Amino acid sequence: MSRESMEYDVVIIGGGPSGLSTAIKIKQLDPNLNVCLLEKASEIGAHILSGNVFETRALDELLPNWRELNSPIKTKVTKEKFLFLGKTKSLSWPTWLLPAVQQNHKNYIISLANLCRWLAEQAENLGVEIFPGFPASEILYNEDGSVKGVATQDMGIDKDGNKKDSFEPGIELLGKVTVFAEGCRGHLGKQLIEKFELNKGKDPQQYGIGFKEIWEIEDKNHEEGLVMHTAGWPLDNNTYGGSFMYHAENKQVFLGYVIGLDYKNPHLSPYDEFQRFKTHPAIKKIIEGGKRISYGARALIEGGFQSLPKMFMPGALLIGCDAGTLNMPKIKGSHTAMKSGIIAAETINEHLKENKDLSIYENKFKNSWLYKELYEARNVKPSFSWGLILGIIFTGIDQILFRGKLPFTLKHKHADHKTLKPANQMPKIDYPKYDNVITFDKTSSVYLTGTNHVDNQPVHLKLKDPDLPINYTLDKFDEPAQRYCPAGVYEVQKENDVNKFVINSQNCIHCKTCDIKEPSQNITWVTPEGNGGPRYGNM
Amino acid sequence: MKILVAVKRVIDYNVQIRVKEDGTGVVTDNVKMSTNPPDDNAIEEAVKIKEAGKATEVVAVTVGEEKAQETVRKALAVGADRGIHVKVDGILEPLAVSKILQKIVDKEKPDLVFMGKQAIDDDCNQTGQMLSALLNWPQATFASKIDVKDNKLEVTREIDEGLETIEINVPAIVTCDLRLNEPRYASLPNIMKAKKKPIEEIAATDLGVDVSPRLEQIKVEEPPKRKAGIKVANVAELVQKLKNEAKVI
Numbered sequence: 001m002s003r004e005s006m007e008y009d010v011v012i013i014g015g016g017p018s019g020l021s022t023a024i025k026i027k028q029l030d031p032n033l034n035v036c037l038l039e040k041a042s043e044i045g046a047h048i049l050s051g052n053v054f055e056t057r058a059l060d061e062l063l064p065n066w067r068e069l070n071s072p073i074k075t076k077v078t079k080e081k082f083l084f085l086g087k088t089k090s091l092s093w094p095t096w097l098l099p100a101v102q103q104n105h106k107n108y109i110i111s112l113a114n115l116c117r118w119l120a121e122q123a124e125n126l127g128v129e130i131f132p133g134f135p136a137s138e139i140l141y142n143e144d145g146s147v148k149g150v151a152t153q154d155m156g157i158d159k160d161g162n163k164k165d166s167f168e169p170g171i172e173l174l175g176k177v178t179v180f181a182e183g184c185r186g187h188l189g190k191q192l193i194e195k196f197e198l199n200k201g202k203d204p205q206q207y208g209i210g211f212k213e214i215w216e217i218e219d220k221n222h223e224e225g226l227v228m229h230t231a232g233w234p235l236d237n238n239t240y241g242g243s244f245m246y247h248a249e250n251k252q253v254f255l256g257y258v259i260g261l262d263y264k265n266p267h268l269s270p271y272d273e274f275q276r277f278k279t280h281p282a283i284k285k286i287i288e289g290g291k292r293i294s295y296g297a298r299a300l301i302e303g304g305f306q307s308l309p310k311m312f313m314p315g316a317l318l319i320g321c322d323a324g325t326l327n328m329p330k331i332k333g334s335h336t337a338m339k340s341g342i343i344a345a346e347t348i349n350e351h352l353k354e355n356k357d358l359s360i361y362e363n364k365f366k367n368s369w370l371y372k373e374l375y376e377a378r379n380v381k382p383s384f385s386w387g388l389i390l391g392i393i394f395t396g397i398d399q400i401l402f403r404g405k406l407p408f409t410l411k412h413k414h415a416d417h418k419t420l421k422p423a424n425q426m427p428k429i430d431y432p433k434y435d436n437v438i439t440f441d442k443t444s445s446v447y448l449t450g451t452n453h454v455d456n457q458p459v460h461l462k463l464k465d466p467d468l469p470i471n472y473t474l475d476k477f478d479e480p481a482q483r484y485c486p487a488g489v490y491e492v493q494k495e496n497d498v499n500k501f502v503i504n505s506q507n508c509i510h511c512k513t514c515d516i517k518e519p520s521q522n523i524t525w526v527t528p529e530g531n532g533g534p535r536y537g538n539m
Numbered sequence: 540m541k542i543l544v545a546v547k548r549v550i551d552y553n554v555q556i557r558v559k560e561d562g563t564g565v566v567t568d569n570v571k572m573s574t575n576p577p578d579d580n581a582i583e584e585a586v587k588i589k590e591a592g593k594a595t596e597v598v599a600v601t602v603g604e605e606k607a608q609e610t611v612r613k614a615l616a617v618g619a620d621r622g623i624h625v626k627v628d629g630i631l632e633p634l635a636v637s638k639i640l641q642k643i644v645d646k647e648k649p650d651l652v653f654m655g656k657q658a659i660d661d662d663c664n665q666t667g668q669m670l671s672a673l674l675n676w677p678q679a680t681f682a683s684k685i686d687v688k689d690n691k692l693e694v695t696r697e698i699d700e701g702l703e704t705i706e707i708n709v710p711a712i713v714t715c716d717l718r719l720n721e722p723r724y725a726s727l728p729n730i731m732k733a734k735k736k737p738i739e740e741i742a743a744t745d746l747g748v749d750v751s752p753r754l755e756q757i758k759v760e761e762p763p764k765r766k767a768g769i770k771v772a773n774v775a776e777l778v779q780k781l782k783n784e785a786k787v788i
Binding site: 004006042043045046111113114117129131134152155156164165166168171173216293447448450451452530535537538 | 554555560570724727728731
């Protein structure tokens with residue numbers, strides 16, 4: 001069936017910090033270029049989730065006058081704490097002993113979703129056409145194999161694949177350059193990495209799952225501008241992860257937990273680790289008497305320099321965490337994503353004006369502070385594969401004494417889906433019951449995300465082998481999807497003594513963890529119908 | 540025949556509503572907003588009638604703050620021909636909206652006015668009825684089926700007892716139920732085209748309507764939390780608890 005098509009100079013997929021920065025920078029370089037940006041969420045920001053302590057370096061370059069533009073960057077970091085948690089005790093680590101990359105005194109506590117909404121306004125003022133609610137679902141190629149653009153999802157298909165009365169075919173958006181900025185584990189980015197072998201010679205990408213809740217807390221416990229991180233309990237020495245707590249404006253704290261998806265025990269439930277983390281006396285005393293108002297989760301990139309794929313290919317660029325520009329030891333990816341977007345715009349401008357090949361992206365990247373930053377950060381995450389304690393000791397040497405300049409690069413050995421050990425070889429974990437005051441079940445959490453998918457549409461979580469979950473994964477790994485999914489999408493139900501694998505795809509909050517962690521890579525996340533997924537506010 | 544459709548911007552139906560701590564209302568900052576769902580049905584029906592050749596023009600109108608214009612723009616993207624935005628800031632009650640719509644009807648002279656049966660934010664279910672009274676036009680509320688017949692409308696209404704079919708004379712007001720139709724999606728090319736369609740902006744004060752609230756809102760609070768359930772061992776215990784604790788039998 002033929003689809004309508006629209007032509008642009010630049011088509012950008014994804015309205016996060018990298019895509020929006022590309023859009024703004026292109027228009028600044030040449031207002032006459034036609035730029036459109038597709039976003040799968042119902043509005044810009046609704047699928048954005050991040051801590052976030054924001055370093056303004058890239059924004060200072062992109063919009064030097066941002067302070068005069070009514071930006072949502074208001075709360076300066078005023079105080080920092082780092083705690084090692086034992087089961088009930090906590091040890092405060094002096095901040096002067098933290099590596100420079102983990103010091104935040106020049107940074108701001110922000111909502112990245114609100115920053116993106118604001119960036120989108122700036123982009124629209126410059127003439128960028130932004131289309132929320134339109135997921136790009138398919139990559140289009142020219143005959144020579146170069147990327148030609150994308151097609152948006154057909155709307156109005158029922159669960160069996162038939163057209164409903166409301167059927168509206170997708171359309172083709174053709175760009176002289178297409179920029180993929182879908183964020184971590186973008187489903188088109190994944191296809192591009194494979195097709196163009198962008199990760200050839202690189203270490204396997206590493207991921208984490210990040211949870212975030214927003215709490216409105218009592219005045220006496222709130223300290224606007226305070227940034228606190230923890231390591232240790234409830235995770236064991238061999239599981240990579242930690243928490244953040246940022247005291248934002250309006251008596252809110254942004255409370256979150258990140259766990260490396262290279263964890264080994266299939267009985268581990270990242271969601272429940274986060275929930276029980278909140279019961280630690282050092283944390284509970286702050287949120288007690290407060291109210292949880294938001295919840296969300298999203299996979300994030302942890303691989304860094306060693307795992308960063310090539311970011312250019314014929315006709316297209318792959319930027320931000322769709323490639324993987326997050327700086328793990330800094331626990332920040334927004335400024336790096338934005339910088340990768342700025343470099344993309346400069347590359348595209350020269351490509352269109354001077355007919356230079358898109359491969360000039362590589363050199364521009366190598367000469368930027370972004371490259372230097374990622375290079376110096378490269379050894380931190382892999383050192384934690386030796387455990388928390390050795391990781392910290394090594395990181396101290398690497399980051400404080402040598403400032404990332406040690407003459408070797410540690411490797412990431414395994415992709416995250418390969419790290420699970422068989423269920424019968426690993427200890428079961430007995431998680432405490434939810435108290436509905438500090439800790440909550442998944443259902444009431446997902447309720448807070450405002451997630452909805454139009455019912456009667458095809459399931460957007462595709463199983464390569466529909467029988468594998470019950471025939472293999474359940475027996476060998478106790479079907480870990482039941483636990484790694486932060487939204488309760490996957491369940492194993494017993495019906496007349498027969499196990500059945502159930503996918504509640506309407507609950508999906510688009511975090512992509514299943515696509516990453518499923519041990520046989522049996523689950524593929526594809527875009528559901530536009531407007532679907534969470535409706536995050538100030539996440 | 541010309542159809543005027545009133546649309547309202549409300550908090551998206553998927554968003555979990557949060558009451559402001561001071562009890563003055565609900566939180567709307569950084570909250571996803573959308574067109575009131577039954578208003579989408581109203582627009583869809585008007586566009587369908589036009590597509591069937593029974594109407595010549597569909598005009599979408601909204602009353603509200605600056606950003607309310609998004610709902611008119613969306614109506615234009617699914618087939619309305621032009622839009623009107625009456626700008627008012629602050630709390631708006633159905634009476635004020637009806638009076639503004641009355642002025643717009645005087646100006647536009649439509650044959651039909653469609654709107655949603657009620658808005659999902661204040662649940663008033665009054666604007667259509669009040670407008671009908673102000674204009675002295677017949678009304679059909681809760682419409683789940685509309686047949687246009689020359690100068691009459693046959694309307695099926697969703698009522699408690701089932702379905703009621705009535706016939707009313709045009710000009711008329713119709714308020715639409717969610718079962719009326721399935722609203723179409725706005726396609727990307729149509730969203731682009733909608734950006735070029737005209738939206739007339741009018742200040743409510745220029746219409747000479749007093750929009751000041753007639754009601755005093757005392758307090759907004761969350762519904763009480765549901766208590767956790769309990770398991771009973773047998774029927775006897777259940778009966779005993781219903782009798783002595785719940786006191787319902």
